Amino acid sequence: MGLTLAALADAMPGAVAQGLIWSIMAIGVYITYKVLDIADLTVDGSLCTGGAVCLMMIVNGHDVWVALIGATLAGGACGLVTGLLHTVMGIPALLAGILTQISLYSINLKILGQSNRGLMAIAYDLPVTSREVNDALIFLAITAVLIIVFLYWFFGTERGCSLRATGCNENMAKAQGINTNVNKVIGLAISNALVGLSGALLTQYQGFADINMGRGAIVVGLAAVIIGEALFGRLFKNFALHLLSVVIGSVFYYIVLQTVIWLEFDPDLLKVLQAGVVAVFLAFPYWKGKYFKKIKTSKKGGVTNAGN
Amino acid sequence: MLEIKNIHKTFNPGTINEKHALNGVSLTLDDGDFVTVIGGNGAGKSTLLNAIAGTWQVDEGNIIIDGIDVTKLPEYRRARYLGRVFQDPMNGTAATMEIQENLALAKRRGKIRTLLPGISGKEKEEYKELLKILDLGLESRLTAKVGLLSGGQRQALTLLMASLKKPKLLLLDEHTAALDPKTAAKVLETTDTIVARDSLTTLMITHNMRDAIAHGNRLIMMMNGKIIFDIKGEEKKKLTVEDLLHKFETVSGEEFANDKALLS
Ligand SMILES: Nc1ncnc2c1ncn2[C@@H]1O[C@H](COP(=O)(O)OP(=O)(O)OP(=O)(O)O)[C@@H](O)[C@H]1O
Numbered sequence A: 001m002g003l004t005l006a007a008l009a010d011a012m013p014g015a016v017a018q019g020l021i022w023s024i025m026a027i028g029v030y031i032t033y034k035v036l037d038i039a040d041l042t043v044d045g046s047l048c049t050g051g052a053v054c055l056m057m058i059v060n061g062h063d064v065w066v067a068l069i070g071a072t073l074a075g076g077a078c079g080l081v082t083g084l085l086h087t088v089m090g091i092p093a094l095l096a097g098i099l100t101q102i103s104l105y106s107i108n109l110k111i112l113g114q115s116n117r118g119l120m121a122i123a124y125d126l127p128v129t130s131r132e133v134n135d136a137l138i139f140l141a142i143t144a145v146l147i148i149v150f151l152y153w154f155f156g157t158e159r160g161c162s163l164r165a166t167g168c169n170e171n172m173a174k175a176q177g178i179n180t181n182v183n184k185v186i187g188l189a190i191s192n193a194l195v196g197l198s199g200a201l202l203t204q205y206q207g208f209a210d211i212n213m214g215r216g217a218i219v220v221g222l223a224a225v226i227i228g229e230a231l232f233g234r235l236f237k238n239f240a241l242h243l244l245s246v247v248i249g250s251v252f253y254y255i256v257l258q259t260v261i262w263l264e265f266d267p268d269l270l271k272v273l274q275a276g277v278v279a280v281f282l283a284f285p286y287w288k289g290k291y292f293k294k295i296k297t298s299k300k301g302g303v304t305n306a307g308n
Numbered sequence B: 001m002l003e004i005k006n007i008h009k010t011f012n013p014g015t016i017n018e019k020h021a022l023n024g025v026s027l028t029l030d031d032g033d034f035v036t037v038i039g040g041n042g043a044g045k046s047t048l049l050n051a052i053a054g055t056w057q058v059d060e061g062n063i064i065i066d067g068i069d070v071t072k073l074p075e076y077r078r079a080r081y082l083g084r085v086f087q088d089p090m091n092g093t094a095a096t097m098e099i100q101e102n103l104a105l106a107k108r109r110g111k112i113r114t115l116l117p118g119i120s121g122k123e124k125e126e127y128k129e130l131l132k133i134l135d136l137g138l139e140s141r142l143t144a145k146v147g148l149l150s151g152g153q154r155q156a157l158t159l160l161m162a163s164l165k166k167p168k169l170l171l172l173d174e175h176t177a178a179l180d181p182k183t184a185a186k187v188l189e190t191t192d193t194i195v196a197r198d199s200l201t202t203l204m205i206t207h208n209m210r211d212a213i214a215h216g217n218r219l220i221m222m223m224n225g226k227i228i229f230d231i232k233g234e235e236k237k238k239l240t241v242e243d244l245l246h247k248f249e250t251v252s253g254e255e256f257a258n259d260k261a262l263l264s
């Protein structure tokens, strides 16, 4: 295996396709993490739920499209559970997500019947498979755009605006008569519905569902959100463009990942690399704040602050 | 309009931090009453407003707004009757949303949020007109994010939002305390304008005795979770800061001299 550029170029369409698939999940993460201001760990489980439901529905003779809808609804149900754990039972959101995620491990095993199950791509007319990457790319790009259009519409409605207010300032939202608990549940459900859909598309694309397919999904989602923000944060002001930047962030992430793999980086270490990159990006605003403060005071205070 | 019957609230009951913050407060406000509320730190003023707003449930007693017993209603359900401005300017608005979006949220206070557009073109024109009374130039910045505004601008906007859908009761918790004196005076002036325009029933907490005397038609003083002084009408008009200090000292037996109130 040499480091030929041709090999890298060959791998690119696949990387972009994966980036697009994961971007749908990343948009879900954006809704909870950025709009609702909740770090939701349900996604690590609901991604696999979406994949498992889709796969089982297809092999049991359901239409591929119905299976995609089923996976989306199943993902939404996962979010609903986390939302209820959080709002009705008063469990902190982070913990509520972990509880759902853990229980989903068992549930996903039950749905799949085993820890890994294949899907014969040739036996069904799947919209996304790695065998026909170009078709998959077109389908995925259209899907991503439709999702952005839908969310742009939704977050412009009365309900959507009240959701944004809930995430931005809960006190204010309550004072405006907004039932913030209901909104959190709705937000978590929509978010995980997208994650479920993403898992279903991933299953179709790779031709199998695996109990561990969602492990670390939250990290990928955060990476996409953060990269998108770093690349376009200053440029894009509009909500739809923010979502687009998440999609681009996700694609960018998979291109980089593919390149790292091409460079023969030890695949066992990929996760630690992922987590490390996200950690650094998350720390950035904090470090920046600290750093700039220092410069300001030392400029103002002159000599007094020289002990730096 | 507002009827409070013997409400009690104890925080952290049974612990070392137990605090009987409201100790049998009863208060009846008539339609159009503008009541200023004064009292030392920890007297229970904010707690009284929070009890009315439903931040938590009271332990005992009843709160009736315009004939409706709201004692058991959660905060968001009571909000339909209430306009609120908080002490912290950051608290009353959504920073990441536009000025017009914030107003549109307030316009729908107490309504079920539907899938209709969050703001209509007609509303935008309406808001432009309304923002003019603030005289802060915000009418030309409808699409600016609220996070870009100064504390005073945010507080004025919150005030406008609180009155956008006419509330049965306006609750102001030291809403000028975080502002510089000039801005504070301006926001207070706007408060008077709006309260008079809509003849709003209002409860306004302030630490400034002069303001408490100059504004409204009634004044109450709180201490240790109780209302210890209640004065209205002609009598209130004749009230002086000295009267208030004297009253405070006789009731509490304390010197009030080092309180911020004297200096301002
Ligand atoms: N949520 C809470 N939990 C515990 N204790 C509280 C809570 N809110 C208020 N208290 C306590 O109740 C007492 C009354 O507080 P409150 O905020 O009503 O005072 P205040 O009259 O508004 O004073 P200030 O002028 O300082 O704002 C204080 O001792 C306060 O520490």
Ligand SMILES: [Mg+2]
Pocket: B045, B046, B047, B173
């Ligand atoms: Mg207070």
